[in-house]
Amino acid sequence: MSENLIFILAALTLLMFVLNVFYNGNTVESCLIFILTCLPLMNLKITPEAMGGFKTFDFICFYGLIFLLKDFTTIQLKTRQNFYFVFFVILSIILVIGGLASEFPNRTFFSFIKFLSIFIFGRFLLISCYKDPSFHQRVIAALKASYLMALVFLGLQFIFGLGFTFYPKLGPNTIDPIFHMVRFPGIFYDSQAHGQYLAMGSFLFLYVEEGTKRNVRLLNYLVFILAVIGLNLAGSRAPIGGFVIGLFAILFILSGKYRLYGGIVIVLAITFYMVIAPTTGVFQRAENLSEDYLFRKNLWEEALVISQENSLLGIGSGNYQDHITRHNQDQYLEIEDGLFLYFDQPENGYLKILVEFGYIGFGVFALMLIIPLLKAIIGYFRNTFDRKVIFLMASLLSWAVAFSTVYSISDYRIMIVMAVMIILIISYPEKQTTAEDEA
Numbered sequence: 001m002s003e004n005l006i007f008i009l010a011a012l013t014l015l016m017f018v019l020n021v022f023y024n025g026n027t028v029e030s031c032l033i034f035i036l037t038c039l040p041l042m043n044l045k046i047t048p049e050a051m052g053g054f055k056t057f058d059f060i061c062f063y064g065l066i067f068l069l070k071d072f073t074t075i076q077l078k079t080r081q082n083f084y085f086v087f088f089v090i091l092s093i094i095l096v097i098g099g100l101a102s103e104f105p106n107r108t109f110f111s112f113i114k115f116l117s118i119f120i121f122g123r124f125l126l127i128s129c130y131k132d133p134s135f136h137q138r139v140i141a142a143l144k145a146s147y148l149m150a151l152v153f154l155g156l157q158f159i160f161g162l163g164f165t166f167y168p169k170l171g172p173n174t175i176d177p178i179f180h181m182v183r184f185p186g187i188f189y190d191s192q193a194h195g196q197y198l199a200m201g202s203f204l205f206l207y208v209e210e211g212t213k214r215n216v217r218l219l220n221y222l223v224f225i226l227a228v229i230g231l232n233l234a235g236s237r238a239p240i241g242g243f244v245i246g247l248f249a250i251l252f253i254l255s256g257k258y259r260l261y262g263g264i265v266i267v268l269a270i271t272f273y274m275v276i277a278p279t280t281g282v283f284q285r286a287e288n289l290s291e292d293y294l295f296r297k298n299l300w301e302e303a304l305v306i307s308q309e310n311s312l313l314g315i316g317s318g319n320y321q322d323h324i325t326r327h328n329q330d331q332y333l334e335i336e337d338g339l340f341l342y343f344d345q346p347e348n349g350y351l352k353i354l355v356e357f358g359y360i361g362f363g364v365f366a367l368m369l370i371i372p373l374l375k376a377i378i379g380y381f382r383n384t385f386d387r388k389v390i391f392l393m394a395s396l397l398s399w400a401v402a403f404s405t406v407y408s409i410s411d412y413r414i415m416i417v418m419a420v421m422i423i424l425i426i427s428y429p430e431k432q433t434t435a436e437d438e439a
Contacts (some may be wrong), residue, residue, distance in 0.1 A: 006166060010044035013056045017063075028071045028124045029135065031064050035121065035416070036142035040150050040187045043412045044166070052110040057412045061117040064124060072120070074127055084126075084426070087364050088119050094361040095317050102316030103323070111317040118415055125423050133429035139420065140207055147201040148223065154186040154194075154230050172333065172341065183235035192406045193414055195231055195239030196399055200417050202227035203246060203395040207388050242401035246394035253380065253390050296347045296405070302328055303346035307354045314358035320344055323355075345407035352407040369400055372425040379428065386431040396421040 017034055024030040035042060035057065042057040065072055095115055099108030128135050157164045162174065162182065171190035174183055183191035186198075205224040208217050231240055306315065306323065315323050321344035324331045332340045345352040354362040376393035379385035399418055402408070409415040 006044055006168075007046070009041070009166070010046045010056050013038060013041040013044060014046070014059060017056075017060055026067060028064065028068050028128055029138075031060060031068070032121075032125055032128060033138060033142045035060055036139060036420070037145050039143070039146035039413055039416060040153065042416060052113065054114075055412055057121075057416070058114065058117045061120040065120050068124070071127065072123060084122075084368070087368055090364050091115070091357070091361055094313055094357050098313030098356075098358065098361075099316040099319070101313060102319055103326070104316060104319045107318045108316065115317070118412075118419055121416065122419050122423055125420065126427055129423060129427035133427075136424055136427075136429065137209070139424065140204055143201065143417070143420065144204055144220075144223075147204065150187050150197065150201070151223070151226055151230060154184060154233065157184055157186060158233060181235060184233045186230070186234070188411065188413075190406075191234045192236045192238065192402075193408045193411050195234035195236030196242070196402045196406075196408050196414055197417065198227050198230045198234060199239040199243040199246070199398040199402065200395045200414075200421070202231075202243065203250075203391045203398065206250070206394075207391040209388075236402075238402040238405035239398070242398035245401050246398035249397055250390055250394050253377065254387055299331060299343065299346040300348055300351055302331065303348065303351040303355050307351070307358070310355070310358060312358050312360070314354070314356045314361060317356050320346070320352055320356060347405060349403035349405075349407035349409070368422065369396070372422045373397060373400075376425050376428070379430075384430050385428050389425060389428050392421050392425050392428070396425070 016038065017031075020030060020034045024034075042055065042060075044056045045053055046056060046059055047054045092112070092115065095112055096108060099105055099111060102108075125139070129139070153164075162170060162184070165185065166187060167189050170185055171192075174185055174191055175181070184194070185191045186194040188194040188197065202224055205220040205227070208220050228243075231243060302324075306328070321342050325342045329342075331343045331346075333343070346355070350362070350366075353365050357365070373393055373396060376385065376389045380387065380390055396418065399408075399414070399421075409418060
């Protein structure tokens, strides 16, 4: 797809948003549901990179801030989640001061505007979830709908080839030069981000309400299985690892019958893949694991050195590539003869945040992940939350594991799903204790 077609598709997305406001009302809830239902379209550019490279998501969020300001400024003292606002303020201060004090201050304004977008979205979502606990179900239903669209897109890409994509060019790792295999990126530019998205979204289809009809429940489980197949097509090891860890967390935490059923599914799935695809996808790429580790280990060590030299405020948000181009010029890939691509991240999302935001910013980011994970587990064992919260935890955990190999939240779609999981957990409604939940 050419750049012009991307802008046309972005324009159509914004037109659909206007129609959504017209038909469903100019409310916070209708805007949120639109974003989540049309999630595959939220990373489309509406301005060139020279003008900030703003996306459809940015437009919708700032529309909400301007026209729904009263809802945005609503203060709910009883939520007891005000520490997340404190986290945002700390990160904002680090982003602005660290960026302006860096060698590359020109990115600071655009970085801050984009940072505000996800905060606006998160603020609206948190308010809506606390105001109406049943809104959780609408959020999950909307995410499931967008995830189904992504799976359909992947299926079409598998049939028609890599030319079926949003992007004029795909990531350099889409075709593995060692094993000559295709790593399908789906709706993404990069197959690693695609794998993370598939892993996170798959657990949503284990989240099924009590009393759901049998055919609907089976349909959810079928999509879960299709997600596992999609993960193999993406060919990314870290998302597979995150998915497996998330799945084992579910089996370990939940009751015995879930462990039995889950164990049977895992054994059957492994047997199935070993029979039909022993030399394709992730299985084939595992042979090159040690070489990849040594390559990444060198990047990680250099990133740690940079972070130690800029420990307080980091090098500034979005400045990693500029920094290594000037100071660490051995961090590049030769994608074609004589054509070099400098890394924009050290093949580890946590290290990129550590380098760009410093130790304080990294600590805040880590707490934003650790707190909801612990809250889900503690709430479940204290019988405060029902068992479905564990599926949200597994989704967030799968991403947290895979994030250790690639900085993926530069793509709004990954950032949105991550933010949604955090907010759904911290605002998860306490259950009404019944005998139904004791099984």
